[in-house]
Amino acid sequence: MELLKKRILNDGKALSENILKVDSFLNHQIDPELMDEIASEFRSRFDDRTFNKILTVESSGIAPAVMTGLKMGLPVVFAKKAKPSTMTEEYYTAPVHSFTKQKDYDVAVAAKFIKKGDRILIIDDFLANGSASRALIAIAEQGGAKVDGIGIVIEKGFQNGGKLLRELGYRIESLAVIEEMSENHIRFRD
Amino acid sequence: MELLKKRILNDGKALSENILKVDSFLNHQIDPELMDEIASEFRSRFDDRTFNKILTVESSGIAPAVMTGLKMGLPVVFAKKAKPSTMTEEYYTAPVHSFTKQKDYDVAVAAKFIKKGDRILIIDDFLANGSASRALIAIAEQGGAKVDGIGIVIEKGFQNGGKLLRELGYRIESLAVIEEMSENHIRFRD
Numbered sequence: 001m002e003l004l005k006k007r008i009l010n011d012g013k014a015l016s017e018n019i020l021k022v023d024s025f026l027n028h029q030i031d032p033e034l035m036d037e038i039a040s041e042f043r044s045r046f047d048d049r050t051f052n053k054i055l056t057v058e059s060s061g062i063a064p065a066v067m068t069g070l071k072m073g074l075p076v077v078f079a080k081k082a083k084p085s086t087m088t089e090e091y092y093t094a095p096v097h098s099f100t101k102q103k104d105y106d107v108a109v110a111a112k113f114i115k116k117g118d119r120i121l122i123i124d125d126f127l128a129n130g131s132a133s134r135a136l137i138a139i140a141e142q143g144g145a146k147v148d149g150i151g152i153v154i155e156k157g158f159q160n161g162g163k164l165l166r167e168l169g170y171r172i173e174s175l176a177v178i179e180e181m182s183e184n185h186i187r188f189r190d
Numbered sequence: 191m192e193l194l195k196k197r198i199l200n201d202g203k204a205l206s207e208n209i210l211k212v213d214s215f216l217n218h219q220i221d222p223e224l225m226d227e228i229a230s231e232f233r234s235r236f237d238d239r240t241f242n243k244i245l246t247v248e249s250s251g252i253a254p255a256v257m258t259g260l261k262m263g264l265p266v267v268f269a270k271k272a273k274p275s276t277m278t279e280e281y282y283t284a285p286v287h288s289f290t291k292q293k294d295y296d297v298a299v300a301a302k303f304i305k306k307g308d309r310i311l312i313i314d315d316f317l318a319n320g321s322a323s324r325a326l327i328a329i330a331e332q333g334g335a336k337v338d339g340i341g342i343v344i345e346k347g348f349q350n351g352g353k354l355l356r357e358l359g360y361r362i363e364s365l366a367v368i369e370e371m372s373e374n375h376i377r378f379r380d
Contacts, residue, residue, distance in 0.1 A: 028270065030259070031265055032265070032266060062220075062252045062253055063253075066253045066257070067222075067256070074222075075219055076222060077218065078220070078249065080218065080249075110213065
């Protein structure tokens with residue numbers, strides 16, 4: 001998605017070989033119009049599939065997921081990073097390891113929001129080692145649902161998450177894939 | 191907002207005099223079409239004011255805030271509940287006390303996203319004791335910005351946050367104000 005790549009080059013900042021800062025339009029300040037464009041792109045790329053639900057993780061996945069939900073007419077469920085006090089009923093959990101933040105945490109979704117037979121589209125802001133996507137897949141499976149597509153705003157192509165998930169048969173649509181990065185340098189995959 | 195009140199009565203659940211569960215359409219599963227309607231309502235209610243930025247708090251504020259940002263043509267900044275590892279620069283912080291979760295935490299916004307002279311619209315999912323809104327006001331003031339409006343999806347009118355902020359002169363538009371609540375009973379303010 002050219003608009004997104006241009007935005008990453010203009011307003012993003014590679015801090016190192018691993019860390020990309022896109023906090024001016026994606027994960028701290030959000031550009032709603034860009035989210036709207038991103039949502040249109042996801043709808044178009046997954047035009048050949050039918051879903052009944054979008055699944056994402058708080059917090060940075062919510063903006064692109066909810067815009068995509070509006071375009072595609074789908075409800076959005078976001079996994080929580082801690083079991084909330086009002087989540088008294090049954091819930092599914094799965095562990096996530098964040099390399100960026102060097103920590104492990106569980107994500108949780110109330111069981112009632114994952115139904116047997118659900119065809120789920122995962123939407124997330126980043127795909128790196130794939131730990132968050134795999135946790136969402138595990139949660140979907142716990143509820144007897146199937147993940148039929150994964151839409152990613154920015155994929156770090158130099159980490160193995162995308163490769164691993166594609167080898168497992170998952171259809172991933174990444175709107176920008178970074179092939180290589182270093183301080184103040186970003187190269188996209190063609 | 192009648193549509194919202196109806197939805198709260200149909201799909202929300204009062205667990206006690208204080209806790210309202212709206213996790214099927216607002217803060218766990220999200221109904222993007224409802225968010226779209228909510229955004230239209232905020233735009234209409236704040237039609238007489240000019241803002242250049244929306245400020246909210248992760249996570250549940252993001253969906254209504256980003257939809258409102260799209261309708262009003264404004265960027266959205268969400269305060270983070272922990273200082274992220276990629277937030278290396280200067281930031282503003284303020285403490286929040288959550289009565290529902292019985293805990294204190296800080297929220298943080300990178301200083302570069304709050305500019306002197308900014309006219310800020312706060313959007314959040316709930317207003318109860320007003321602690322989150324007051325933290326966002328404090329953050330705005332640290333950056334020399336002014337909060338010119340507060341848009342709330344659901345106000346717990348029986349807690350004192352709304353009263354307190356209105357007495358301080360803040361314009362608050364709450365789309366549904368709950369006057370009184372008990373287990374399985376919800377009464378709205380007229």
